[in-house]
Amino acid sequence: MSQSFDLIIAGAGIVGAACAAECAAAGLKTLILDRGIVGGGTTAAGMGHIVVMDDSEAQFALTEYSRRLWLRLREELSADVEYEVCGTLWVAADDEEMAEASRKEKHYAERKARVEILNGEAVRRAEPNLRPGLAGGLRVVDDGVIYPPCAARFLMDRARRHGAEFRAGVAVKALLPEGGVALADGSRLTAGRSVNATGPWSPELMPGLPVRTRKGHLVITDRYPGFVHHQIVELGYLKSAHSMSKDSVAFNIQPRQTGQMLIGSSRQFDAEGTEVDQGILRRMLARAMEYLPSLGKLSATRVWTGHRAATPDKLPLIGPSLGHDRIWLASGHEGLGITTSLGTGRLLADLLLGRKTEIPAQPYAPARFVNDTVSHG
Numbered sequence: 001m002s003q004s005f006d007l008i009i010a011g012a013g014i015v016g017a018a019c020a021a022e023c024a025a026a027g028l029k030t031l032i033l034d035r036g037i038v039g040g041g042t043t044a045a046g047m048g049h050i051v052v053m054d055d056s057e058a059q060f061a062l063t064e065y066s067r068r069l070w071l072r073l074r075e076e077l078s079a080d081v082e083y084e085v086c087g088t089l090w091v092a093a094d095d096e097e098m099a100e101a102s103r104k105e106k107h108y109a110e111r112k113a114r115v116e117i118l119n120g121e122a123v124r125r126a127e128p129n130l131r132p133g134l135a136g137g138l139r140v141v142d143d144g145v146i147y148p149p150c151a152a153r154f155l156m157d158r159a160r161r162h163g164a165e166f167r168a169g170v171a172v173k174a175l176l177p178e179g180g181v182a183l184a185d186g187s188r189l190t191a192g193r194s195v196n197a198t199g200p201w202s203p204e205l206m207p208g209l210p211v212r213t214r215k216g217h218l219v220i221t222d223r224y225p226g227f228v229h230h231q232i233v234e235l236g237y238l239k240s241a242h243s244m245s246k247d248s249v250a251f252n253i254q255p256r257q258t259g260q261m262l263i264g265s266s267r268q269f270d271a272e273g274t275e276v277d278q279g280i281l282r283r284m285l286a287r288a289m290e291y292l293p294s295l296g297k298l299s300a301t302r303v304w305t306g307h308r309a310a311t312p313d314k315l316p317l318i319g320p321s322l323g324h325d326r327i328w329l330a331s332g333h334e335g336l337g338i339t340t341s342l343g344t345g346r347l348l349a350d351l352l353l354g355r356k357t358e359i360p361a362q363p364y365a366p367a368r369f370v371n372d373t374v375s376h377g
């Protein structure tokens with residue numbers, strides 16, 4: 001027990017790195033530990049869509065706040081973060097989905113997010129490779145894309161410039177109620193507080209935590225510059241993302257600066273392995289080809305999977321854990337952790353330092369799951 005820190009963060013994914021950057025900048029002596037490398041977990045598997053979502057008022061608040069923080073950081077980001085404000089184009093296949101586009105337009109506009117309704121013709125002009133006959137869509141102007149592993153590294157570099165220390169290849173075995181962590185090698189490190197930012201692995205450090213894994217598949221294509229211009233998502237995606245039980249796929253495609261495209265997305269509960277599920281992959285690509293028929297003529301170079309950390313109410317866990325005010329959480333970001341990493345880091349630092357938060361932090365407080373049993377083994 002030689003060295004003491006104000007804060008030890010377990011997990012150097014994009015969320016842990018964002019927390020480290022904010023906390024170190026605020027003057028906290030911060031150590032961040034990862035059993036692997038920076039951004040090598042779910043962050044490396046994610047799609048990097050910076051997107052405002054409105055599943056709930058709290059989800060809108062955190063995604064919109066985080067997107068603002070990304071836009072503010074834009075000029076400082078290194079080129080390898082590949083931040084492009086390409087906008088999201090939500091496409092409506094029929095009148096029912098068009099009604100959803102209109103509802104979303106009203107909701108976003110009332111909250112001062114820039115949106116634009118497009119009729120079928122305008123959608124076709126914006127994205128000529130989409131199939132003819134779509135009812136229309138909604139463009140969310142300020143959404144964008146980044147390359148998540150480099151963004152995590154950028155945030156970690158920023159944390160280090162503010163004095164934080166990072167140790168790779170160090171596995172945490174337990175977060176200690178008296179402060180600090182026990183490591184897998186049997187040693188201990190002391191700290192005023194520790195933070196569990198281990199994403200889908202966070203229940204390993206806190207058995208009983210209400211976090212389930214939700215597997216996703218992604219495909220990356222060869223280089224086809226200009227094939228699509230926006231992150232395009234079907235409005236049916238919302239049904240898929242909301243379903244808390246069955247396996248689902250939805251059309252979601254992203255243009256990368258390299259001319260490559262990322263194609264998603266799938267969601268499966270209780271699918272622990274990292275292997276590619278050929279059935280799900282087929283369904284996912286078939287869905288994408290329903291929207292972009294000529295996609296079938298292009299080549300894909302790689303397929304991979306990752307596991308989202310899902311909470312029952314689809315909101316992350318940010319703040320002190322139940323019953324142990326020295327053990328904090330920054331976990332449970334499901335399919336939005338790339339977007340919400342910056343908001344999470346800012347909220348966590350504000351809460352730790354007793355500063356006023358810019359958006360209400362209470363909807364993300366782990367204490368909302370007060371009836372669930374969590375231990376800290």
Ligand SMILES: Cc1cc2nc3c(=O)[nH]c(=O)nc-3n(C[C@H](O)[C@H](O)[C@H](O)COP(=O)(O)OP(=O)(O)OC[C@H]3O[C@@H](n4cnc5c(N)ncnc54)[C@H](O)[C@@H]3O)c2cc1C
Nearest residue numbers: 013015035041042043046047049172199216306337338339
């Ligand atoms: C297919 C897919 C697509 C996605 N697309 C998007 C998207 O477009 N936009 C978006 O906003 N989000 C997206 N997400 C979600 C996003 O990727 C995650 O929410 C985000 O990466 C979570 O980051 P994290 O830092 O919490 O977790 P991780 O990146 O998983 O980091 C956790 C870290 O903890 C480390 N760790 C684990 N256990 C220990 C231990 N005991 N000791 C030390 N270290 C440990 C791991 O090595 C890992 O580096 C997607 C996710 C998937 C799977």
